[in-house]
Amino acid sequence: MLVQRLFAAALLAVCAGLAIMAWPYQAPxxxxxxxxxxxxxxxxGLMAVALLYLLVxxxxxxxxxxxxxxxxxxxxxxxxxxxxxxxxxxxxxxLGFILSSALIxxxxxxxxxxxxxxxxxxxxxxxxxxxVLFDRVMDVPLPMGVLSVLEN
Numbered sequence: 001m002l003v004q005r006l007f008a009a010a011l012l013a014v015c016a017g018l019a020i021m022a023w024p025y026q027a028p029x030x031x032x033x034x035x036x037x038x039x040x041x042x043x044x045g046l047m048a049v050a051l052l053y054l055l056v057x058x059x060x061x062x063x064x065x066x067x068x069x070x071x072x073x074x075x076x077x078x079x080x081x082x083x084x085x086x087x088x089x090x091x092x093x094x095l096g097f098i099l100s101s102a103l104i105x106x107x108x109x110x111x112x113x114x115x116x117x118x119x120x121x122x123x124x125x126x127x128x129x130x131x132v133l134f135d136r137v138m139d140v141p142l143p144m145g146v147l148s149v150l151e152n
Contacts, residue, residue: 008054015048077111084108096145097134101127 022040084104091100105123110116134140144151 005055008051012048012051012055015044015051019044019048080111081108084111093143094145096147097142098127098131098147099145101130 019041022044084107088100088104091103095103102124105127106119109119109123114122131142135142
């Protein structure tokens with residue numbers, strides 16, 4: 001229980017540091033009504049509330065039999081997810097949202113037991129639909145990357 005509280009306290013300090021870094025941010029232009037700093041501050045605030053709860057709760061979190069053990073296979077999946085997300089961040093601008101989401105989403109689905117055909121179909125459809133939702137409906141511009149030749 002002490003380790004859980006120490007972890008919560010350390011992560012709460014990280015949240016505070018990130019909030020201090022995000023607070024003065026001002027973008028030269030804004031395409032959102034609340035501005036670009038609202039989202040990180042909101043996420044950090046929600047995370048801080050949850051960490052405060054973990055810090056002051058009366059009992060330790062008990063692990064049930066339904067939870068997977070933290071063994072080599074689980075740690076390998078966590079590592080693979082981290083690598084895939086880093087690759088996504090690197091490919092986001094050059095390849096664009098749709099292609100980078102599809103190229104990372106399919107291995108992610110396969111990593112967690114998805115079959116090939118449903119993984120390809122669902123991830124492909126989600127990539128296109130999320131692009132349309134953000135770029136066209138919510139007016140949040142996302143990069144098209146190599147598919148920019150299809151615009152207009």
